[in-house]
Amino acid sequence: LQHVTKKFREDRGRNLLALERVNLEVLSGEFFVMLGPSGSGKSTILRIMSGLEKEYEGTVHWAPEIDHSAFSFVFQQFALLPWLTVAQNAEMGLIGRGVPVAGRKAIVAKELKELGLERFHNARPHELSGGQRQRTGLARALATNPHVIFMDEPFSELDSFTARELRKEL
Numbered sequence: 001l002q003h004v005t006k007k008f009r010e011d012r013g014r015n016l017l018a019l020e021r022v023n024l025e026v027l028s029g030e031f032f033v034m035l036g037p038s039g040s041g042k043s044t045i046l047r048i049m050s051g052l053e054k055e056y057e058g059t060v061h062w063a064p065e066i067d068h069s070a071f072s073f074v075f076q077q078f079a080l081l082p083w084l085t086v087a088q089n090a091e092m093g094l095i096g097r098g099v100p101v102a103g104r105k106a107i108v109a110k111e112l113k114e115l116g117l118e119r120f121h122n123a124r125p126h127e128l129s130g131g132q133r134q135r136t137g138l139a140r141a142l143a144t145n146p147h148v149i150f151m152d153e154p155f156s157e158l159d160s161f162t163a164r165e166l167r168k169e170l
Contacts, residue, residue, distance in 0.1 A: 001059070004022045004056055006044050028063065034046075046152050072141035072146040074138055084125075085123060086120050087105075087108050089136050091143065120132060130157035134155070135158070
């Protein structure tokens with residue numbers, strides 16, 4: 001990021017300055033973590049870097065071999081489709097990339113097994129605990145084998161044991 005500034009329009013037309021002239025460099029292969037209090041702009045930075053947020057000042061540069069199709073995002077609020085099963089939610093990114101059905105099923109089965117969700121592959125999100133929903137979001141992000149994974153509080157709903165194991169896996 002070079003000189004990235006983000007303002008949100010508030011009620012009555014005022015602007016809320018969320019980020020001001022932020023510079024950040026993340027190197028290839030680096031596992032980068034941002035820490036800070038709620039409302040400090042961490043999610044906004046992730047959304048800008050991933051291309052989900054388009055309205056900002058400054059520049060985002062990526063290495064030439066990286067494009068947005070190589071990204072996955074794990075959201076704070078899971079972003080699962082309630083009418084789909086766990087397996088169907090997990091395979092969404094693979095469908096978008098045109099992976100054939102047999103390949104999708106194998107990849108999703110592997111991710112669900114690694115995340116302890118194989119028993120719940122036919123469950124709908126409302127039938128899951130918060131931690132299981134969060135792991136479904138992780139499965140969806142990991143299934144595409146992305147170059148870059150943006151994670152916005154990916155372990156906030158998990159118990160400490162599961163969160164520790166997933167941190168090791170990552």
